[in-house]
Amino acid sequence: MARKRTTITMEVTRFRPGEDSEPTLQSYEVPLRKEWAVLDGLNHIKDHLDGTLSYRWSCRMGICGSCGMTVNGKPQLSCATFLVDYAPGPVRVEPLRNFPVIRDLVVDISDFMTKLPKVKPWLIHEGETPEGEFLQTPQEMDEYKKYSMCINCMLCYSACPVYALEPEFLGPAAIALGQRYNLDSRDDGDRRDVLASAEGVWACTFVGECSTACPKGVDPAGAIQRYKLTAAVAALKDFLLPRGARR
């Protein structure tokens, strides 16, 4: 019987802007264990093989959204992607696509951080605030719950071909989060000027890769298409109805 493989090769992107002319792949041999995620492999490299490797991580359980990377060409959370699924290897680990690289696997997310507050991702309430809790039925919560699961990991931006071509595009996660508050029964906010702009939902061509990449089942593509209908109906109303009858 052939001896079971006990290690796997990880090919990891190394890059220091300003020092290296271009990113290179460096190979490391790490233990192949059933319970080890790609992130455990990276931690093994950092702790035992090469302390100069840089990458982001925090919670190790798919909540913090820090450890998004390109694993064998696909955007993945490295804590939720297991080495055994890539055996016998090698498994290639690269930084998230569509973002500038700061070092090795660490990307610059400031573009997303600038766009996110533009959709006003918080409850905007008009009128009196109720005393005590603001009640909501389970049906009202179901309307937006899916979109509230976003962990801002940016795998959807990495997967989106429109964002790759048009960096101005507001992007899947930001629009889905705007929709999360639009669909909340406690919210009266108006996000139309941002969401219904040329850089908002109308830039999306419904490729759908964002929803495939999302590790939390948010379905940003669905959120965008739903908002397109809302925005198109509102635009028709603007065109057809007198000013007083709108809304």
Next chain:
Amino acid sequence: MSRRRSPEPLVWLLFSGGGMAAALLVPVLLFLFGLAFPLGWLPTPDHAHLLALVEHPVTKLVLFGLSVLALFHWAHRFRYTLYDGLKLKAASTLIAVVCYGAAAAGSVVAGTVLLLA
């Protein structure tokens, strides 16, 4: 209002309506007239019956609506295929005029054919 006025909502409504109408109606029409009638799976209606059906104003309206929506669906999708697939965004105005212009011309042809039928 600072919002930039854009025809995008209108063309998107035509696109999405066209996708829906084509997906629901075209397969049925193709199945009936492309397979079921020629292959004798279903009893074939005679020419006079079909002609009477097509000459009815409601049938003409439905066929015209389907043609227009399907053409604008094509125009919108083809426009973005040229923009993103072939990276021709620099010629965006020309592409939009050609695509939606072709759909409008096709709609006129469809209307004329149906009116003369």
